[in-house]
Amino acid sequence: APTGTGTGRLRSLPALPLVGSLLQLAGHPQLHLRLWSLQGRYGSLYGLWMGSHYVVVVNSYQHAREVLLKKGKAFAGRPRTVTTDLLSRGGKDIAFASYGPLWKFQRKLVHAALSMFGEGSVALEKIICREAASLCETLGAAQDMALDMAPELTRAVTNVVCSLCFNSSYRRGDPEFEAMLEYSQGIVDTVAKESLVDIFPWLQIFPNKDLALLKRCLKVRDQLLQQKFNEHKEAFSGDTVRDLMDALLQVRLNAENNSPEPGLELTDDHLLMTVGDIFGAGVETTTTVLKWAVLYLLHYPEVQKKIQEEMDQKIGLARHPHLSDRPLLPYLEATISEVLRIRPVSPLLIPHVSLADTSIGEYSIPKGARVVINLWSVHHDEKEWDKPEEFNPGRFLDEQGQHIHSPSPSYLPFGAGIRVCLGEVLAKMELFLFLAWVLQRFTLECPQDQPLPSLEGKFGVVLQVQKFRVKARLREAWRGEMVG
Numbered sequence: 001a002p003t004g005t006g007t008g009r010l011r012s013l014p015a016l017p018l019v020g021s022l023l024q025l026a027g028h029p030q031l032h033l034r035l036w037s038l039q040g041r042y043g044s045l046y047g048l049w050m051g052s053h054y055v056v057v058v059n060s061y062q063h064a065r066e067v068l069l070k071k072g073k074a075f076a077g078r079p080r081t082v083t084t085d086l087l088s089r090g091g092k093d094i095a096f097a098s099y100g101p102l103w104k105f106q107r108k109l110v111h112a113a114l115s116m117f118g119e120g121s122v123a124l125e126k127i128i129c130r131e132a133a134s135l136c137e138t139l140g141a142a143q144d145m146a147l148d149m150a151p152e153l154t155r156a157v158t159n160v161v162c163s164l165c166f167n168s169s170y171r172r173g174d175p176e177f178e179a180m181l182e183y184s185q186g187i188v189d190t191v192a193k194e195s196l197v198d199i200f201p202w203l204q205i206f207p208n209k210d211l212a213l214l215k216r217c218l219k220v221r222d223q224l225l226q227q228k229f230n231e232h233k234e235a236f237s238g239d240t241v242r243d244l245m246d247a248l249l250q251v252r253l254n255a256e257n258n259s260p261e262p263g264l265e266l267t268d269d270h271l272l273m274t275v276g277d278i279f280g281a282g283v284e285t286t287t288t289v290l291k292w293a294v295l296y297l298l299h300y301p302e303v304q305k306k307i308q309e310e311m312d313q314k315i316g317l318a319r320h321p322h323l324s325d326r327p328l329l330p331y332l333e334a335t336i337s338e339v340l341r342i343r344p345v346s347p348l349l350i351p352h353v354s355l356a357d358t359s360i361g362e363y364s365i366p367k368g369a370r371v372v373i374n375l376w377s378v379h380h381d382e383k384e385w386d387k388p389e390e391f392n393p394g395r396f397l398d399e400q401g402q403h404i405h406s407p408s409p410s411y412l413p414f415g416a417g418i419r420v421c422l423g424e425v426l427a428k429m430e431l432f433l434f435l436a437w438v439l440q441r442f443t444l445e446c447p448q449d450q451p452l453p454s455l456e457g458k459f460g461v462v463l464q465v466q467k468f469r470v471k472a473r474l475r476e477a478w479r480g481e482m483v484g
């Protein structure tokens with residue numbers, strides 16, 4: 001139709017007054033898997049009711065691309081929920097703010113700042129390598145012990161974003177870092193996971209354990225952010241911009257001097273929440289992917305061996321890996337791509353909202369509908385992927401094994417379009433360098449007396465890995481060799 005609205009009516013799950021379709025969803029903590037399996041009965045595109053909210057679930061890449069790319073602007077909204085409103089002070093950040101001029105301005109600023117400090121800058125590569133070296137040192141000291149790598153990986157990644165956002169970093173055992181680990185876990189466990197308070201906001205008036213935990217954790221996070229903010233405000237001179245926080249302060253200073261455009265005033269809350277987003281996303285996503293990568297290497301030692309052979313051949317032992325080595329190590333790059341496919345960090349992206357009456361395929365979608373893109377379904381579609389549950393980095397390589405490419409368009413680990421991830425370049429730099437540094441020196445193994453840890457994820461705002469232990473064995477060639 002010329003108006004862009006479809007004619008068909010979408011199939012929907014049965015819904016009861018008040019609760020909507022919750023009966024079909026109840027008791028399934030792994031929401032992405034439940035929404036995936038409902039395709040059998042309702043097709044790949046269907047509707048359902050979460051309380052009074054109409055939700056459209058997209059399970060195919062064709063529809064996902066239509067929502068994100070072709071009609072990106074019509075679907076660029078975000079829902080307001082109790083938990084994300086608490087996290088972002090009512091949508092004053094980027095990820096959970098709805099589409100609008102201020103959001104566009106914030107996103108553009110952060111994008112520019114990230115390109116200035118990050119992508120393509122020698123300084124950032126140096127910072128990542130500094131953290132990779134420190135990570136390797138820790139692994140070396142814990143050699144042959146059954147080590148929980150999670151805190152070590154988190155600290156390495158945290159220090160990279162910390163340098164970027166605040167021009168600071170944490171040492172091992174730093175109490176502020178330990179506090180951050182704890183509050184961040186609490187937030188990941190409670191925010192934006194379609195919990196009942198987000199479906200029925202009136203439930204807030206009752207005592208609720210998750211909500212209390214979220215509020216407690218946010219208090220700690222907010223104190224930490226506020227302290228960094230105050231320090232930066234005091235030290236900021238307007239001449240030197242050391243980090244993202246300074247960059248945002250400078251934009252505001254310029255705006256104040258040139259009288260701000262109406263509607264584009266950045267308040268303290270906007271600056272704080274924006275940095276909070278980059279910090280939170282910067283830590284939780286990249287750390288999660290590294291954990292998944294390590295876990296898959298334990299399960300597939302032949303993949304690990306192949307990465308190491310490629311590295312021995314192309315880089316050797318005499319020097320450390322650099323970012324410019326990326327084209328030399330296609331098998332490592334393919335492994336990273338495969339990890340992002342098989343265990344998408346953000347299995348349902350962040351929900352989108354239609355900003356006008358529109359359509360998906362032949363179906364009309366009313367304004368205000370929530371649209372959930374099930375990336376799990378897109379990445380496990382049997383029509384698009386050969387044995388989707390099999391971990392096979394080779395599927396991302398061309399016939400000569402020299403170049404990486406996606407064999408299917410059904411691959412969107414960072415989303416696409418107006419709301420595409422802001423950190424893709426940064427994340428890929430980190431994933432490559434951290435894995436290359438560790439695997440050049442160590443072979444990662446499952447401790448002898450323990451079973452292989454589970455590959456099942458835990459659904460939440462990111463798809464979490466269950467805790468597991470690793471033995472990092474110094475590779476033969478490094479024994480007795482000068483390290484560093």
Ligand code: HEM
Nearest residue numbers: 094095281282285345346349350414415419421422423427
């Ligand atoms: C949004 C994936 C790392 C910052 C997203 C989205 C996905 C995603 C799927 C949602 C897109 C949508 O709703 O349509 C990933 C993956 C990462 C990663 C797989 C790591 C491998 C990062 C990093 C940063 C970051 C390191 C920060 C520097 C953001 C922000 C948004 C976002 C700010 C919100 C964008 C918006 O709503 O406009 N990411 N991300 N991400 N990501 Fe990432």
Ligand code: PLO
Nearest residue numbers: 095184187188276277280281284346461
């Ligand atoms: C992670 C916990 C932090 O304490 C706060 C935070 C901020 C931004 C969120 C991030 C959390 C989780 C991952 C998110 C990110 C914005 C974009 C990213 C949702 C909740 C993804 C993968 O979409």
